Amino acid sequence: MQTDALRAESVRKVYRGRNSPDIEALSGVSLRISKGERIALLGRNGAGKTTFLRISSTLLAPTSGSVSIFGRDAIADPEAVRPYLAVVPQEGKPFMHLTPREQAYTYLRARGFSAETAKARAEHALEQMGLTEVADRLSITLSGGQRQRTMVATVISTEAPLLFLDEPTIGMDPFARRGVWDSFRELTRKGSTILLTTHYLDEAEALSQRLYIIDEGRLLAEGTADDLKRSVGGTLRVSVVSGDGITAQLATFGPLVRDGDTVHVITGPQRIQEILELAAHSKLTATVGPVTLEEAFLRVVGRSINDES
Amino acid sequence: MNLEPAFPLQRRSRWSGLGAFIGTELRVQLHEVLSIGVSVIVQAVFLVFVSVLARQYLPYTIIGAVVFSTFQIGQRVQNESAWIRIDHKLHELYHASPMTPEAYFLGMSIGILLAYCAPILVLSGAAEYFVRFSGTAALIFLGVLACEFVFTASVGYMISTWFRNMRSIWPYSTLFFNFFGVLPPVFYPLWLFPSALQPIILILPTAGGTALVEHASGLLALPLDWILIAAVSLVGGALLAFVGAVYWARRISRER
């Protein structure tokens, strides 16, 4: 029988407030990740992504529920599973007085790799993260994006069987993000399993084989990006800005998805012309495009991923 | 061919990775040349101050200064560990790894000790010049310093985990300094302290340790029961603090 890399059952987390009300950050999250999968947890700020990642990676105790890693109980015996893990924490920073090269190398040495292996792996990871040129500069002199890349390089250089990355590409330029994505693909090809969190739709789509949408501590949807897009109910969307006044008419063309004062009509190619005419008739701006993960997210969560409320 | 397993899953012992992490912390700390230099200068200035004011107390002051600069390692452990946890979140890299939380705690402590051994060595040199220790006294001195380090690093590490932001930690550094260093007879001889409280104050590792070294080098004559009080609390305190810190390090490696 194939054991899952990660299995979570009904994980709940209530943060007990001392002088503030308790916060239920997770209300029963269950998921399964097979060996070698690349999975994204997609959600708005405050959805519970970090909480889930920290619980799964043995850094935070759940209020209830169970987590097993490669078939071992990670709640009862965190030490037994820790050797398999590597974690990029949210908003982590490397040692300011180490260079990226030293950071990755010393971390691998502390994890028990030989000097030779540590050197080779650190080198490879730095190259993948495009850090070769700054590899010998102290982190204190690096930009935020370069520091974040150093963190990712340090952690992926372990090639750990199960990697957790909390918003790994935050603060990176588009070019660097692509480097990170490539390195993740390479890691899963080599047999690692990856769970990452993100609130970038393009990242979740480009990178994950499957993704979970999380909101207010619950998993609301699961599937491939294509599955989720299909579930929206059409292949094209017509977005009508300030379309509130004509929602009743718009609804006759297909499912509606709202994003602030924009109304997206999900439909097929044959109805596009009519909707555009209707919008033009009401003097409203309308644009046409393929259905994206954004509409899927809006439909599932009811709010935009950038909605902070 | 490289026969090393792709991923070392078997931890050899609970202290695996300790050496490498000591190296990491030492490497990090040695950039703080200014801080290390200042720590030497501060103590030196203090000695000049005492030699002008009360030259007859100088040997006591120097011994106290060696003990206290060792003791201050704990303050640095406290600040460093809190900083790495709160600002860098690097502890998560090390906890979710084959390295144990206790190896992390001890590695950080020893790394800081090695980085900041300069003031301890300089002051020890001065102490030897003024006091001339016998072999036994030197051994006792060394043992006392070892206990001071273990105690203070353990307590410093535990304290560091109780806070969520750096600002609230600073006052504890002052408390450390005043409660363990300035108030009790560390920089001044025991007999200047209120006599009724003298055996009690020996319970403090700084005062007790200093008194033991001074006794061993003939600067003080402690009755046997006072020696026992000082020695038992020093060694017992160090052991207890260390066991407590190991337990605590393991426990907080997973937040609640």
Ligand SMILES: Nc1ncnc2c1ncn2[C@@H]1O[C@H](COP(=O)(O)OP(=O)(O)O)[C@@H](O)[C@H]1O
């Ligand atoms: N240590 C904590 N104490 C109290 N509440 C917390 C703590 N950490 C997170 N929360 C709350 O739990 C919820 C989920 O947070 P988090 O898991 O960080 O979400 P995300 O990573 O998706 O942004 C939020 O409402 C957040 O305010």
Ligand SMILES: [Mg+2]
């Ligand atoms: Mg988060």
